[in-house]
Amino acid sequence: MKKMAIIVLLLYLFIPQISAEDGSRLWLQNKSKGTETLSIAKQELKQSWKGKAVEFQLINDFENDAFKIIGNAKKIKIIASSDIALLYGVYHLLGLQQTGKITNDLNINEYPHCQYRILNHWDNLDGSIERGYAGKSLWKWDELPHKISPRYAEYARANASIGINGTVLNNVNASPQILQTEMLQKVKALADVFRPYGIKVYLSVNFSSPAIIGNLKTSDPLDKEVQQWWKNKTDEIYRLIPDFGGFLVKANSEGQPGPQDFGRTHADGANLLADALRPHNGIVMWRAFVYASNGDDRAKQAYTEFTPLDGRFRDNVILQIKNGPIDFQPREPYHPLFGAMPQTAVMPEFQITQEYLGSSNHLVFLATMWREFFESVNFQSFKAIAGVANTGNDTNWCGHPFSQANWYAFGRLAWNPRLLPETIADEWLRMTFSNDSAFVDPVKTMMLDSWETAVNYMTPLGLHHLFAYDHHYGPEPWCDVPDARADWLPKYYHRADNQGIGFDRTSNGSDAVSQYPSPLREKWNHPSDCPEKYLLWFHHLPWDYPMKSGRILWDELCYKYDGSVKQVREFQGIWDKQESRVDAERFRLVQSKLEIQAHDAVWWKDACLLYFQTFSQLPISSGNF
Numbered sequence: 001m002k003k004m005a006i007i008v009l010l011l012y013l014f015i016p017q018i019s020a021e022d023g024s025r026l027w028l029q030n031k032s033k034g035t036e037t038l039s040i041a042k043q044e045l046k047q048s049w050k051g052k053a054v055e056f057q058l059i060n061d062f063e064n065d066a067f068k069i070i071g072n073a074k075k076i077k078i079i080a081s082s083d084i085a086l087l088y089g090v091y092h093l094l095g096l097q098q099t100g101k102i103t104n105d106l107n108i109n110e111y112p113h114c115q116y117r118i119l120n121h122w123d124n125l126d127g128s129i130e131r132g133y134a135g136k137s138l139w140k141w142d143e144l145p146h147k148i149s150p151r152y153a154e155y156a157r158a159n160a161s162i163g164i165n166g167t168v169l170n171n172v173n174a175s176p177q178i179l180q181t182e183m184l185q186k187v188k189a190l191a192d193v194f195r196p197y198g199i200k201v202y203l204s205v206n207f208s209s210p211a212i213i214g215n216l217k218t219s220d221p222l223d224k225e226v227q228q229w230w231k232n233k234t235d236e237i238y239r240l241i242p243d244f245g246g247f248l249v250k251a252n253s254e255g256q257p258g259p260q261d262f263g264r265t266h267a268d269g270a271n272l273l274a275d276a277l278r279p280h281n282g283i284v285m286w287r288a289f290v291y292a293s294n295g296d297d298r299a300k301q302a303y304t305e306f307t308p309l310d311g312r313f314r315d316n317v318i319l320q321i322k323n324g325p326i327d328f329q330p331r332e333p334y335h336p337l338f339g340a341m342p343q344t345a346v347m348p349e350f351q352i353t354q355e356y357l358g359s360s361n362h363l364v365f366l367a368t369m370w371r372e373f374f375e376s377v378n379f380q381s382f383k384a385i386a387g388v389a390n391t392g393n394d395t396n397w398c399g400h401p402f403s404q405a406n407w408y409a410f411g412r413l414a415w416n417p418r419l420l421p422e423t424i425a426d427e428w429l430r431m432t433f434s435n436d437s438a439f440v441d442p443v444k445t446m447m448l449d450s451w452e453t454a455v456n457y458m459t460p461l462g463l464h465h466l467f468a469y470d471h472h473y474g475p476e477p478w479c480d481v482p483d484a485r486a487d488w489l490p491k492y493y494h495r496a497d498n499q500g501i502g503f504d505r506t507s508n509g510s511d512a513v514s515q516y517p518s519p520l521r522e523k524w525n526h527p528s529d530c531p532e533k534y535l536l537w538f539h540h541l542p543w544d545y546p547m548k549s550g551r552i553l554w555d556e557l558c559y560k561y562d563g564s565v566k567q568v569r570e571f572q573g574i575w576d577k578q579e580s581r582v583d584a585e586r587f588r589l590v591q592s593k594l595e596i597q598a599h600d601a602v603w604w605k606d607a608c609l610l611y612f613q614t615f616s617q618l619p620i621s622s623g624n625f
């Protein structure tokens, strides 16, 4: 029997907005304060909805998180099976209003593609954020659990508005201290704020926690005491947070401890935690970001290490794999582990924070990059998706007003990977700035071109990791750090010499190409069939290699660097024309960030071309194409 509850909402007068705009309101119009999910939903409507009567209808057998919006001339009905899904419906409806898309006969069916849509915060317990460019951590650990910042609910609200339903609070380079009881009390306080918005809390855990905070002799996953310790710790967490989501683990990677320290496998390690979480329906997200310094091509290592373990993970383990095989480079071919482990649940990890894309200084709209990824893999089977957050305690959350678009885009694509970047950019611009097409059209074009432009002024034609050591902001293709791991240095990746440039990953080289299925592996193995965007990823080619444009490789590199510098200057021109259509504060901030971006693009071009010229010995032909 269907249980039905209908709540008719009274409509309230439109409350005028304040005109000052510091960016803190993101794509949302009004501040919201609420306790329970349904009252938040009503409050949101009360504050922002300007249309006809809205009814909520709860139906038991409707798919999780899915909702319908049905409207006729008189009223609008939002139908769902849970309060959270009704809230999603409300945000969707308000989004339609903000973008001018309310019609008389609405018939919308929305459901999320992935069950788990999760932000990963690389936030440390001391308030710093690894690869964070928007201030300090949002989590005030020293004030919690007693003082609850209003930003916690604002954060949850923004996430709920785009369908994000999970958050990993702490850095994957995890401090064992997060599992101390005192810290768990603080985590509980955050979970309590997030719950009405449908956001579950997860934690990154350090694999050596049993030895470090549990005082056990070992953290060996096959040791009975270790197993009991994780069970007890997990039970303790669930006593405090009954809907706790689970654990994220970076193990045996970049110096982090893991099961291999005890001669065990990644499957042994993941299953240890999965068994502790299973009675509570929690999940383990086990990262596949591993590379030893064993001389093998770094791009190959995760595949080599994980594919033999296919089918050996518990069913509440999901392997979390970065979109590409190296490390969040401006552009990478998709990670060959996708599709290579048919008996294992896998999920992609995107980096929303711009570690390798100009921090919060460069305007780079990442939906275009993520779209290229979704077009390369079979995403149907993904149950989960993670994005490394770009939020901090800056007033505007993300540092650059346009970095907010990447948070927004991540949520929208986690909900529906089929959405086009232009649709997402359009929605976001209209909601965040203006519905004026004289603004939306040119600025949208700029957003859609921005990723390819950044790729071209940083690492064109499949080049990668030309970044300055450690901070990864600017170019340093010549970088040499005594005693550094070879695969942390740009020379390992570009391999420029008097003959040519690029990493030979063909069957004559590292053979990384053979990790991809046919016909890709054959195609990418031959320079003439390999898409030029991946050319120097897979091939070491002579400076005079003929490109499809008719130019030689060296000239093509010059062309890409030079062309993208010009493109950033065009972005500046587009933005400068928007002064009358944007509030002064955000106009000026974006304008100054674009100045930095234009400066940096020239810096990239000069640094890379002048350095590579020492090998090519050819003139830099910029401007004469």
Ligand code: BDP
Pocket: 130, 131, 172, 173, 250, 254, 289, 327, 328, 355
């Ligand atoms: C790299 C970052 C490093 C992270 C690591 C990871 O440089 O700070 O800890 O990835 O994902 O991109 O674990």
